[in-house]
Amino acid sequence: MHFASDNTAPVPPQILEAMIEANHGHTMPYGNDVTTTDVRDAIRIAFEAPEAEVYLVATGTAANALALACLCPPWATVYCHRNAHVEEDECGAPEFFTGGAKLTLVGGDHAKVDPDALARAIGFTARAGVHNVQRGAVTITNATEAGAVYSPAEVAAICAVARAADLPVHMDGARFANALVSAGCSPAEMTWKAGIDVLSFGGTKNGLMGVEAVVLFDPARAWEFELRRKRGGHLFSKHRYLSAQMAAYLKDDLWLKLAERANHAAARLSAGLAALPGATLLHPTQANAVFAAWPREGHRRAQKAGAQYYLWPMDQSLEGPGDQPLSARLVCSWCTTEDEIDAFLRLVEGGPAPAPVHVPG
Amino acid sequence: MHFASDNTAPVPPQILEAMIEANHGHTMPYGNDVTTTDVRDAIRIAFEAPEAEVYLVATGTAANALALACLCPPWATVYCHRNAHVEEDECGAPEFFTGGAKLTLVGGDHAKVDPDALARAIGFTARAGVHNVQRGAVTITNATEAGAVYSPAEVAAICAVARAADLPVHMDGARFANALVSAGCSPAEMTWKAGIDVLSFGGTKNGLMGVEAVVLFDPARAWEFELRRKRGGHLFSKHRYLSAQMAAYLKDDLWLKLAERANHAAARLSAGLAALPGATLLHPTQANAVFAAWPREGHRRAQKAGAQYYLWPMDQSLEGPGDQPLSARLVCSWCTTEDEIDAFLRLVEGGPAPAPVHVPG
Amino acid sequence: MHFASDNTAPVPPQILEAMIEANHGHTMPYGNDVTTTDVRDAIRIAFEAPEAEVYLVATGTAANALALACLCPPWATVYCHRNAHVEEDECGAPEFFTGGAKLTLVGGDHAKVDPDALARAIGFTARAGVHNVQRGAVTITNATEAGAVYSPAEVAAICAVARAADLPVHMDGARFANALVSAGCSPAEMTWKAGIDVLSFGGTKNGLMGVEAVVLFDPARAWEFELRRKRGGHLFSKHRYLSAQMAAYLKDDLWLKLAERANHAAARLSAGLAALPGATLLHPTQANAVFAAWPREGHRRAQKAGAQYYLWPMDQSLEGPGDQPLSARLVCSWCTTEDEIDAFLRLVEGGPAPAPVHVPG
Amino acid sequence: MHFASDNTAPVPPQILEAMIEANHGHTMPYGNDVTTTDVRDAIRIAFEAPEAEVYLVATGTAANALALACLCPPWATVYCHRNAHVEEDECGAPEFFTGGAKLTLVGGDHAKVDPDALARAIGFTARAGVHNVQRGAVTITNATEAGAVYSPAEVAAICAVARAADLPVHMDGARFANALVSAGCSPAEMTWKAGIDVLSFGGTKNGLMGVEAVVLFDPARAWEFELRRKRGGHLFSKHRYLSAQMAAYLKDDLWLKLAERANHAAARLSAGLAALPGATLLHPTQANAVFAAWPREGHRRAQKAGAQYYLWPMDQSLEGPGDQPLSARLVCSWCTTEDEIDAFLRLVEGGPAPAPVHVPG
The missing domain is CATH 3.90.1150.10 (Aspartate Aminotransferase, domain 1)
Known part of the structure; x- marks a missing residue:
């Protein structure tokens, strides 16, 4: 009777088999292997996003913090729900990776950001110009920390508020698959079609050993992401073992x-x-x-x-x-x-x- | 004919078997599992260091940067060889994790730090008091980036110079096992008995998928290390898969x-x-x-x-x-x-x- | 009819006279002049704090941010009132100088931190160990952003809550003189006798061109403060012009x-x-x-x-x-x-x- | 017989007189006063740079570090002479303000960067892509720390090397006036006409109490500079006292x-x-x-x-x-x-x- 977390579970046999399969011969390191290329393409296809850039990291905290660092300068703030993982469970990783940005906490039922509360929080920010921390980015979590799911329409409502203030939106999808099958929509509908700019596409909580993909629907900051990932110690030399897991995860809709x-x-x-x-x-x-x-x-x-x-x-x-x-x-x-x-x-x-x-x- | 790097190789069968073995039942996450406890004890025993604190991370860059951040404040400098991995191959990770410390480059043959050059570099630092970056820590790499190996006596000579200036010493042991079998000494002789304070104990280049242990021979900064690891996104939820690899690595002297x-x-x-x-x-x-x-x-x-x-x-x-x-x-x-x-x-x-x-x- | 702020006013004649007086001959830079030594002693005497270390900077934001950086590590949080200057008017300077610490906002009437709300906020922090940002420091502002004044007893009540959690307390005294004459107590009673560890002792809003003193009642972190001040670009070469202002400010109780x-x-x-x-x-x-x-x-x-x-x-x-x-x-x-x-x-x-x-x- | 430094001298009477003159009536704070507007215009005129943005700070370290932070991202390096003030005398302020960028030390006689050595250093950087710190910016000091002066042609030679690698160039002009009268050229010829992007225009070492102007010849990063200045605690509320000094400095070519x-x-x-x-x-x-x-x-x-x-x-x-x-x-x-x-x-x-x-x- 194990209900402490979804991260106490073992991994499904398909994942281990893929790793065993990957363990043959020499491959170039740091993602310069065929499996990695294939996985990136597979995610682009799954999200109907041929322009997207895709990177693998091993923890959700790394995925979120690196993504937010690309979206929010040090002197700005990230709007999130007050119970968001980035606020409550990452020991300040967003602050660390952004170089000292702030998190502005927004309310809402079931750990969903309330669009009106978000609009008020954004409106309140930077009203005194240079004296204040500026508006940076919005992040929402789907499924939320309270087990609720944003519908695509709800995601779009959040993104509309953000867009009105010219802010990018990140989705922490540590449990993206759970949200998606619950909402019954496509990956694209849940993300970029609703206005999401960057997705932390979780694998670990849903069966992988430790693999998350960061999907940048706008590739403009891809090189910055790569540098931040390396500088953060999150670029794996034997990258094939991350890619093999993610490939098996995507194959035949296992995820x-x-x-x-x-x-x-x-x-x-x-x-x-x-x-x-x-x-x-x-x-x-x-x-x-x-x-x-x-x-x-x-x-x-x-x-x-x-x-x-x-x-x-x-x-x-x-x-x-x-x-x-x-x-x-x-x-x-x-x-x-x-x-x-x-x-x-x-x-x-x-x-x-x-x-x-x-x-x- | 694959000589590009030791990180292009597959992992030995014992490692995969250990991961398969680990993949049963539920375990508590974040290192609160029995295998992790056992691995930490095994490393303490291997290094004859019962007081040491041991942590696992997945990349060498993370191990080095987190270790140095615990040893060197933001306003100080890390002395390293000019061809050290921390200087040349980590995209500024030490600067990032320390909060902006400097790296002072020291010469020496075969990528070994020359003790006299180190002493001169230390002597030159902070001669104008508060105006200068201060003396922070020393790091050496064993085996070096040029394939050479410091003997325990050579390590001790470096540590003596550091100790005279009250500086802690870190060893980047991405290829620690290669150095050890070359020098023909014990892990303790190569490290804390020679004056090393913190070791990045590499596993990845020597056959693991991606596991390094950071060994803090002085446990005083252990809690700080844990916070920095979490904040850096380097604490794994499904930690058992790191621990299983390291356990197999240590078993029967496989490493x-x-x-x-x-x-x-x-x-x-x-x-x-x-x-x-x-x-x-x-x-x-x-x-x-x-x-x-x-x-x-x-x-x-x-x-x-x-x-x-x-x-x-x-x-x-x-x-x-x-x-x-x-x-x-x-x-x-x-x-x-x-x-x-x-x-x-x-x-x-x-x-x-x-x-x-x-x-x- | 100028009521926009106390920083729109000119400086009193005594301040200008002191600067004219200081403008003779050569003096050693960076605070190594007699006036600076005298000013530091005068502040120690005024606060009955012979062990205190005293440093001058030119802006209140610098004073606050440098002080907090000495009290709160990057992975911790500073508890402050939600309308505090450090939260609302410093463009994230505390986050910048601390290396990415968080600010936890606490309520209370008239911009005074409510002790019970503070206790609850502290109690809520770090309940999940390494996953959370840790408890760092408390800061209060006296007089507050709402023109109210903490009595020494009220300061002591805040400090008691902080001390119970082993946290240091900083006072933003941008309007310290206004608070002091309102409360009718001594500088010592308002600060270290009530439990304050570090004071930003404001001069600018009360008549100086731009001088604030940071008073470290516990001198343990003095050298760190000096390094942070220099590294932050806040150590003045022609320091005499800061000191002369502060000397005139203190003389004959002008302040x-x-x-x-x-x-x-x-x-x-x-x-x-x-x-x-x-x-x-x-x-x-x-x-x-x-x-x-x-x-x-x-x-x-x-x-x-x-x-x-x-x-x-x-x-x-x-x-x-x-x-x-x-x-x-x-x-x-x-x-x-x-x-x-x-x-x-x-x-x-x-x-x-x-x-x-x-x-x- | 005072030859320790130019910062041990008093200020000329014109400066004090200007401050006395400025000390009348109320003015809006933070640079929103007429004198500040006039000074910014005067500098634009002096440099024949009507598009330039100009900001005042109080120390040379602040001017340099803020300027470099606008030019060089955290994962890149600033090329400077190995005896530059930014390397030797600022306690790591550039590293702090940039968020952990590196300084790459370049040789050259009389503390002038040698263009060929600069080209080699740039060529050596980032040859392994994402694994290395990237190319960021170049900074030179005029007059140099060794009392030498770059001619406009020599500045242009440095800038040509930088431009070939698409790098911006900063000039630390703590002693800019001394360099200018020595070279016998115009401010424009010494700076933007030779390829300089940002100038730290020193006043303190040449007679002011503590005022430096940062001149951004390309105004694209002006707002970022303002935010960094505020966040660094370097925006003065009673800004008029900085501006008055700078106005007197510029008047009748006093500087x-x-x-x-x-x-x-x-x-x-x-x-x-x-x-x-x-x-x-x-x-x-x-x-x-x-x-x-x-x-x-x-x-x-x-x-x-x-x-x-x-x-x-x-x-x-x-x-x-x-x-x-x-x-x-x-x-x-x-x-x-x-x-x-x-x-x-x-x-x-x-x-x-x-x-x-x-x-x-």
Whole structure:
């Protein structure tokens, strides 16, 4: 019963097989290999973006911070949701890579940036000219940190606000595949057709060992990106092992299939929890994460049985009245099973102890 | 005939097997898994350094730049050889991670820092107090960019100069294993017993997909290192795949065996070249790289037959008188074969065309 | 009728006389002159802080940013009021000088940091360890951007919250003299006795051409400060002209007398406005700035007659119903006269046109 | 006998008078005053550059570092002479303001960059593409740190090398006036007509309290400069006091007259020293600094009598054989007198003790 995060899961067999396959003969380093070229083309095709430049890095923090550094000068600010990963979970990487830009926090339900709040925040910025940090860029996360999904129309609404102020827009797509299969649109519709300039196209949370693609729909800053990537220590010499993973991820829509499995699992878990007495959902379950509250005694049973997930916020205590609801985050991955979910639900509900669960890998 | 770099080679089967083995079940992310704990202990044991803190990153540039950032404040300088990787091949990563420190270039044969030149450079620094960049740290590379190896006594001589000025010393050990088996000493003798404070313990050039360990023999700056690593985007969520590689690398002295194979290959290649008419060695061959010059016609034959290596410096031309010597760099890896070498030597010498060569992987 | 800012005023004659006096003979540069030594001692005496280190710079932004850079590492955050000068009026200087630290915005009435809100903000920080920006430092402004003054007890309450989290506290004292004469306490009571670690001791807004002192009550980071100052281009070669100003400022309590005059003027202006029909004060007038609202027609009369002040917020319009109140900021300086104030009040009220006003200088 | 530096001198009476004159009434801050507008126009006229943007800062380090930050991205290098002020005397300010760019040191006699050496250095840069720091900008100093002066033709030769590599050129003109009157050309001929893009137009060393102008002949980066200046804490609120100084400096060619006086003094001192037995000049005396060597006993006599100047390099000792030559740097200012010089020469030569010297101020 592993719901702590989608990054605790193993990788699907196709990924390992691709790496084994890649491990033959000599190849030129630093992305100058055929697989890398093929992967870049495959992403251009998947996004219907023949002009786009595509680069691989190994962590989502690197992808986001490098992308934002190309969009926002040091003396400007990046507008993001106050619960965005770039604000809360990257130890200041955007500030570091931009050379000291600011992050301006914007509200909105379910960790989605509210377009009106964004417009107000932009309007408030730099009203005193040179004395203020300037307007830099906008970043949104899809799927969000609260498990919600922006529709293409919602993305376009954000981009319209940004465009009115002449600002570029970045999408943190650490869970892009989960958002996409949830929204039921094409990669292009979710990104550049809605106004996105740069995408962090996540692979790691959806089944890779550690590969993210940065897709620059406008190639103007491609060389700057390459220099920043190298200077940040994020250019891999044995690049083929990143490319092989990404190639397998794209092949036969594996990336979409993995995300569908994770989303389905989350939907089942969400529905199950919502049906329990005293339980409520905190956010709509639109991708692979479930945010729910239920009575403390259900948490005690689950955690005692070894179920892994986070109380959310983390500072709640298992000690106290058993009927008081505590809130939690549960994340499903490509390998979450129905058995796992059902066993977990029985635990929370107070049914008989679950049988051991086998996790594939 | 692949001598362009040791980073064009595939990884040995033990590494892939370890990754396959690691790919079962769920593990906590970000290094909070058992394999990571075991690997850190194994490195402490290998270096006889129970107090050391050990961290994994995926690139040598990240390892070096993060290490130097912990040793040198923004207003100080890092003393390095003028041909050091940190100076010539990292696109300013040390400057970026330190927040704008300077690199002071020091001379010395075979890319080894000359202790007297280092002492003079240190003495020259900060003679006008607050007006100057201050003394920060010393970094040396072992094996060097010219394929030479510092003995423990030579390392100690550098460290003595540094210590006299109260400066910490970093070792870029991208090819540490090659240096170690060449010098025939223990890891501890080559590092902290000789005065090294922080080591970039390379794995990638010696057979891993992309794993380097940073070993802080003095753990005082460990937490700072962790923050800098995260902030630099170099903390991996699925950390187990780095740890599994490093564990396999250390197991049964695989790392030393791989380096021995590369060094042996380089020795054979070096001896063969030195014996050719008109050929000379530019640096002693002490690790896995050979620097040699031979007549242009030999280069033309080799390159026509598809041999991969760099003219060094790169701006020499294959056009011109056939008997004029051109210099080159040739790097052997763990999988360089005797057949490959012999075929190459025959080509350079002008003998019969070589048979096809099979490279394992 | 100049109420736009205290930085539009000329300097008092004593300051110019001191500069004329200083302009004789040769002196060693960069602060190695007798006047500088004397000034540093005078500040130590004024603050009863014999161990303190004191440095002069020319702008408040430099003073604040250099001070914060010594207190907060790049991967941490500075807690400040959301309307603080460091947040709103320094174009990201704290982010630049710290190397990319964050500013965490805290609420509180009258631009004073609320201690409970501060405690909550600190408690929220770094709850996920290495993934988050860490706790760095606290900064408060006295007098505040809203013209309010922290009492020593209020400063101590902030410092107690900071100390409980082991955080240093900086005070932006751009209007320190105004705060001090308002609170009626000693410099020591307002600063280190209440827990302040570093003070930006302002001179410019209170009558100097451009001199601020940074007072490090704990001298441990003095050398770092000196290096950061030089590296930031803020070490003056002809330092005597800064020191001469500061010496005259301190002599015979000129600094306190100037602040008293400005505060008295603001009190008169505040009382006069409050007594007008339809007028309200937005903040208590405790230092030299008045924040008030009154009917639009009063603003139209005042601005038509050339009165200089800012509508606050700035985006209000003079066009519209005459009886609707608009809010404004009015700042008095050491040379604001009673005649000026009275003339202004008559204008706002709708009385006869004022006679020309003479401003000393 | 004050030859330590030109920054130990007082300011000429015209400067103080201008500041007294400026000290009347209220003016808008941050350069939004009439004097500032006038000064900017005056500099445009003096340089025949109606399109240029002009900004004032208070220190030469700020002028240089801000200018270079606008010309060179963080991942590139600034080519400078190895004895340039930006390399040796600014504690890494260029590295700080650029966000971590490198300085590449180039040789040349008399602290002038040698064009061929520059071309080689540029050619050597970035030969391995993304792995290397890139080519950024060139900076030269006129007059140089060795008291030599580039002619317009020599400036043009440097700029031609830079232009061939598409690099902008900055001139550190801390002693621009001294260079100009020495070369006998117009400001335009020395700068943009020869290919200079940005000039640090010094005032401080030539008689101001602390004012330098940055002249951007290409105004494209003006707004960026303004933001960097503010963010660096270098935008003065009471800007009028900078502008008043600069206005007086430009009026009636005061700046040229001051430089002529300093240059004349240096010429007299240089000729006098060169005529002494055992004395030699180390560099041609083309501006206001003299570099000469003479027997140690002459130094002992001079320093015993209180003459102020630096042994150059500084680590030479007054102890030792009296006839051994020691080298020294002597800098003349606008207020150096013939009496001072002659008294000094008599001391060095071993004549009768000098009478007291009166320095104006």
